[in-house]
Amino acid sequence: MSDENGTQDTGAGSPGTDTGTGPRPEPLRFFGTTWVNHDNGYAPRRLAAAAGSLAAAVASCLILRFAYQGLQIADVGSFVTLLVIVMFAVCSALAFGHTWESFKKRPDPDRQASLRGLLGIGFVGSLVAYFFRSLTEAPGEQLHREEYESALTQHQKRTTRRTGNPSKKRRRA
Numbered sequence: 001m002s003d004e005n006g007t008q009d010t011g012a013g014s015p016g017t018d019t020g021t022g023p024r025p026e027p028l029r030f031f032g033t034t035w036v037n038h039d040n041g042y043a044p045r046r047l048a049a050a051a052g053s054l055a056a057a058v059a060s061c062l063i064l065r066f067a068y069q070g071l072q073i074a075d076v077g078s079f080v081t082l083l084v085i086v087m088f089a090v091c092s093a094l095a096f097g098h099t100w101e102s103f104k105k106r107p108d109p110d111r112q113a114s115l116r117g118l119l120g121i122g123f124v125g126s127l128v129a130y131f132f133r134s135l136t137e138a139p140g141e142q143l144h145r146e147e148y149e150s151a152l153t154q155h156q157k158r159t160t161r162r163t164g165n166p167s168k169k170r171r172r173a
Helices: 042-074 078-102 109-114 116-121 123-136 141-159
Strands: none
Touching (some): 042 078, 116 123
16 A cells, blocks of 8 residues: 555554554655654655755745835835835744644644635745754654554553453452
């Protein structure tokens, strides 16, 4: 079986991944389920994700520079130019913080929907957050690992068998 990224899911080294029972790890974008055991090209994918997000952030800054030059050519005035610069700076800072926190805990879907415009304007901040997280782990790996390991322990607690015959159990007086 393979995931949406084309990564072969062997399951042999992953506890609970291909046994037919138990929880399965949730695939991450660009990484599939390679984050579980850091196998099948995990390190090159992390390097590619970091380089790609940094390249996209640089390209985005160049595009914003062209937009700034367009404002200068249009001669809209210093107030509007300053307003646009502050808007992109503030939205990028907020998008960085929101994206960084979403790697640690699942964001509220309603709040996520209400922040969609702000995150769209501050896309540079999201790309920079993705770059910095890719330097240490797959973005979202910590959150997914915690959820997966807690699901595994819950599954093991539910499926452990008792030893001995319960009818022969001594009664407490």
